[in-house]
Amino acid sequence: MRRGAAVSKLAGLCLLAGILVAGLIFPAAGGLGALSNQVSAAVPEMARQLLNTPAPQVTQVTAADGSPIATLYDQYRLPARYEDISDPMKAAVLSIEDRNFFSEGAMNPRAVVRAVLNNAGGGSTQGASTITQQYVKNYLINVLDRNDAKSQEEDRSDTMARKLREAQLAVIVDRSQSKQQILANYLNVVSYGNQTYGVGAAARYYFGETPDKLSIAQSAMLAGMVNNPSRYNPYTYPQETLQRRNVVIDAMAAAKSITPEQAAAAKGEALGVQPEKSAPPASCYAAAPDSGFLCDYAVDYLEKAGLSQEQIKSGGYTIQTTLDPRISRAAKDAADRRVPSTQQGVANPFVIVKPGQSSHDVVAMVSNRSYGTDAHAGETSYNQPANVSVPFGAGSVFKLFTTAAAMEKGTAGLSTPLPNPGAQCFPVPGSRSCATVHNDGGYPNPIPLRDALATSPNVAFTDLELRTGMPDVIATAAKLGLRQTMRTNMHGDSPGPAPDGASVPSTYTQPQDQFNQGNIAFTLGFSPFSPLELTNVAATLADHGRWCPPNPIKQVTDRYGTPVPIAQQPCEQVVPPGLANTLVQGLGNDVKPGGTSAESAQAARWTRPTAAKTGTTQDNESVAFLGITNSYAATSVVYADGSHPGTICATNPPVIQNGCKGAFGGTIAAPTFYDALGQVLGGQPAQPLPPADPKYLAAR
Template sequence: MRKAQVDIEDARFYEHGAVDLKGILRALGKNAESGTTSQGASTLTQQYVKNVNVEKAGDDADAVREAQRKTLGRKVQELKIAIKLEEELSKEQILTNYLNITFYGNGAYGVEAASQRYFSKSNKDLTIAEAATVAGLVQNPTAYDPKLHPQAAQIRRNVVIDKMLEAGHITADQAKEAKEAPLGLRYQAPQNGCITANAGTGFFCDYVREVVKHDPVFGKTAAERKAFWVQGGLNIYTTLDPDKQAAAQNAVSGNVRVTDPVSAAATMMEPGTGKILAMAQTRPYGVETAKKQTMVNLNVDKAMGGGNGFQPGSTFKPVVAAAALEAGLPATQEYSSPNRLEYPTMKTCGGTWKNEARPKTVVPNESANEKGPYQLKKAMALSVNTYFVQMEQEIGLCSVKQMANKLGITAKASGKPLEEVPAMALGVEELSPLTMANVYATFAARGKYCTPIAINRITTVDGKDVPVPAGHCQQAFSDSTAQAMNTILNGVTAENGTGAALNLEGNRQIAGKTGTSDHKKAAWFSGYTPQLATAVWLGGPDGGVEMRDITINGKHHDEVFGADGPGPIWRDAMNQALRGAPKQPLPMAYIPDPAPPKPEPGNPGETATTPPATTPPATTPPGPQR
């Protein structure tokens, strides 16, 4: 390959310096004869300098045109640099650099990329005919494109073979055999960037790219950050845990088929650090829509390569509960929780929300037979809608919004601002799995919220460390609130909770919440142990599939809820991810069960000596109420 490239582009490369005077005189003579500028006289060193300037121009079209302009001033500048390079580098170093940067068409920069693109093999394994085909592309990658113009490519290839014979690098027999050989393409379509990542990690790779493109630690402007990603020669060490990634990917792929009308996505995070350990989704990373591939990372917000998010439904209710506990309401707070309730007037951060525009709006419970009164733990376990609307009314919409902000929910996944409306308590504002996983990681971390981080370390090609975004942690709510929330969310997976079937292997203590959006267009389960938090979403990728009378992974569902759709995905992912890890207890607060209703006077069985069961016996130490 090296011989072929030198022979066709600069046969006297090893004999001349930065300028080839004989080559210039020859080109001038040929051009004078033809009346054109058909022959150039640039040496490989000069071509290399031009290619570097084009590379530096990046996506700036004006800068690219300037780097390619055939002006005297540009030629003189290139020549000065070429002379310097010839003084400092050996011919082999210059040739190596040239071969690693030259454009060979079809998105292939560098000879190794070109060899893989056209022949699916390394350049060291190319035959004479194949090497000549690749070398011939440099003069005009479009005109000699072997995929689009095979006849022109073959003619050009044979010219290169003749040059190799003329230089004595191959024999006449070898030249004859090579010219008689077919092109023999084994073309591979361009697969740049994250599409080349290991199976299942393309979306995580894509998220890391978005972090680099957005975070000012990597450059003051968007152009600087993009150039840093494209040209930095970086080794990026991420927070991704291969075992956790495999667990998440196996769970989503094992419970939802690529061909199903819905998809699933799961994000795993390490509580107390902000580290993203896994991102998985059913549909694979790629551009082939016929294969159900997608470039949209359903785990993240739109600005970071995702979509507009999905309504989290009742998985948002713990945010309301945390805001209420921080506002001073007790964990035993009780509301009448009627079966139906018109949205009441509520205080916002800037005024008052009134139900004047939609006076008929009501909030039914998930079960038509449920009615209060309820206390918080039971209301969370049964996901009683009206309870949380009444709680929201008491503490005000502003308190809920402020708690959401502390938990990293500063806007919708689309980037639009959160709306202070009563339905906020029921999870109507579209969010991403990453956002919800971090909310639940905060509960697991005793109220410590950390901004998500995906990068541990970056080094340049010469081993120097590059500054990376630091995770910022702060206390979103008190430890006492966190312990109460652990107890409350642990009750969701208790015997009568909506997530009762989702206990993990080894009887690990878990906490979590089911969620279903309006019209069953999204279903969720978000939950955690002390060392791992996972949020799972299930629904139509564009949010338009109503999960009623639907078949998922070969199983028919009359309608999909958080416990029977995403719940099993969460359980499978957590079981695999935590297998072999030590069991850790959740720090929980004691929350007494409500006292049984007092019998009405005159009812049989009434006794004056029966005490109300409102407090634990004196001999019972404070601890988790299971």
């Protein structure tokens, strides 16, 4: 080093040492200079953030019974209290990093001066940081500035300004926290490599232990890693890590934290780390096949309720969902039996909701697909059960919206005979033309509304839809539960510009509740929909006409165990209880002889009173079954989810193939319901459907 440069560096570092000693050890001293004044101006706010910003923690997502579903995090950190960290771990880090920690202040002035002089003179680089200073530096890098690369670079820079700021903050921390708190905070904030932060996560990751169980050898390895987690990675550089661990063990013996005999025994141990692995996945993709979709929906629900993604990933929350593990497993198994996970081009989303006194709890949200990123394994990253995912519609299930609107308006009652010719050309709203609608098969003419619900003649319901009025039918669909669905366009997306060359631009630009005002096929169910929202329609009817948002959250608590209030839309009485009960009663014939799902019910030996509606789209690209029994509401949908959709064949399992006998909701979608609910209800006594209200039996 040139003499002039060395003198200049020495002078600067001596000035720094003088500032640190005079300004921090004796803070009343004046004349710290422009640098000190400049740095000191920023320190109070930084100190406030440092003392009041908790380190990121892992958020746990659980089922309703508390069993784990997934972990969400920005940094894999499992904090530990001072008393929950083993004595060897504390001794190891003190011995190698700061032996005089409990007897010194925030700084060691003699070490500062010694390091300054030695480093400036060209000797080996020496650190002068106490654990308090190291805690401050790591907190700035790993917590406060973790999302700001430029600030992190400044936190690591070898400048007088950085060191002065760090030292001033260390003094504030030393005066604000006990030594035990500082040591525990330090051990909880530092990186241990391999995406782990803090001693709790490191103990679990490397040794499968909790921090209170760490041995001398294990503690020494972790304490040695703090200096350079990459260089002392036991998987990449096991020999260097072993040597570093033994240096720490020797330091522990020299500090008399352990006996020479204990040191010798510990140095004789192998590293003993677990097989190399990744940190636990930080998303709902890691959830079990029966819980990934509900996990994803719960996170999205909380974000819409006001918790940011950043808060959820770093807040250390416990998110207890409404998922019932027993019901969810039964639902997933039933969906997989109907359509195997890897079946090409065919999906079977299935949702079960349990209406309660104050909410409609989602207890199962599954599909034959699993939530994940491996398409070859039958996974999808798109939430089929929750999103407006079924592009082809639910078929005749939508006829219940026409029925509810007609009953509310007085156009028809459950016993009202409906005109039902084999075919009829109906006027198209807003047009001078008409569109011909056909019945699929032979039906009575007229047909009572109750019988029409069980057998689904297209002509009778199209006529009833138009006599009731398209605006009322569409509004009923939304208020009963298809709320987000009706806000999307006819492609299941948010309305927006139509692509160039679109044959019907309005299918892109208009929401469904606007586009369908002129679509007499609405009652025939050709509009995209969300299986979750359709299930919540059933829950609204089962709940005597009261709508509540489909709720995936049982409780959220923060890192301290305090409940976190979650904003939720209030429940609404959207149709009179008598109307809802009458419609549920009217849907009770679908599972009986003559009904569209009677054959599947008989095959499943199903005898429970059940309100149900089946649906099949015109080209058999989607079939659906909505059911209500024993206070559970559920929807099973089988639809073509591949890039080349086509007819779903009535085979077991169903396949996509042209020219085959097409599937129907009663024969392909309904068995998933009977299979799952049969397991869920087991030997429970059957509950009757509610009685019809005479007010809604005839037209008014």
